[in-house]
Amino acid sequence: MKPWRVVTCIFLLFLRLPSAEAGTLAQFRTVFGDIEVELYDQDKPVTVQNFKRLVADGCYLNTFFHRLEPGFVIQGGGFATPSRYSTNFFAPPWSYLASVTNFGSITNEYGVGRFFSNTNGTIAMAKTSNPNSANSQFFFNLGNNSLSLDNTNNSGGFTVFGHVVHDTSGVLNLFNELAYGYGMIPMALLFPNDTLATNSFKTLPVTYLGTYYPRYRDVVFVDITLLQVAVKTMAGGAKEISWNSATGMTNIVEFTTNFPPVWNLLFTTNGNGSTLKATDASPGSGRFYRVRVVY
DSSP: OOOOOEEEEEESOOOOOTTOOOOOEEEEEETTEEEEEEEOTTTSHHHHHHHHHHHHTTTTTTBEEOEEETTTEEEESSEEOSOTTOOSBSOTTOTTOEEOOOOOOOOOOTTSSSOOOOOTTEEEEOOOSSTTOOSSOEEEESSOOHHHHSSOTTSOOOOEEEEEEEETTOHHHHHHHOEETEEEEOHHHHOTTOHHHHTTTTTEEEEEESSSOOBGGGBEEOEEEEOOEEEEEOGGGOEEEEEEOOTTSEEEEEEEOSSSOOOEEEEEEEOOSSEEEEEESOOOSSOEEEEEEEO
16 A cells, blocks of 8 residues: 655645645646646755746746657756747747746755655756756656766756656656657757757657647647645635645545644545635634645
8 A cells, every 4th residue: 555645735824744744736737648746845945936936927838848858858947939829830930939937047956955866757957057057947857867967067966856746647658758750859950050959949849740840839838737725705604615636636625723733524536637626615713724635
């Protein structure tokens, strides 16, 4: 039996459960399926807060994975487009391309908190040779990259700030199976004289088979959300709890009136990735709510 791990989002109260030190749950949604990631809030606070701010402020809206090296990494968070469904070619002069807005470079937290290696299924921040250059770009490790990424530039490695806890459709494994002409486009070969094509988009993942020019709608978009809870008062005093559910996992809504809290079950359901709602018909006064995700 797998041990219980809990990701908790609480309305008006944050409590760390003694049974597990769980972090924020981030959902990465792609056309191939959804990936659920636990972030290391406690161990990598600057990195996680920067990532959460980017998500909350909509910086990652219409962003996509721009680099794929099967068995190594898939990278995103650097580019976006205002024309997500456009049939225009994804090609120079890049008329419908934009850089992801960020809040500047952050401190490399490789040596902060517990050590997390760049192993398969972890997420890390991308950076240049400058250890403190990470801003918005991130990558998923598609293999054990500890030897190559855990210590670079003699100044610490790439900061791992979370790990996959649920991969609905085996998305990361699918990326490992792509190849030129089979879901990956050799942009450097198509546009050998263009800097973006030969660097950032050299190995571009797409949603089709073939080697013809991709269109903007063909790139692999990734929509990122955080587990969030909202509570509002309904007619008659009932409370409606809503949250963006975690796909394929048990979502548990609980309430308490006590401090220290004694949590009571209100509602249990299987998440499907959409916004779900639960109603507390007789809330009384002074109730606090939380949503737990068991994985």
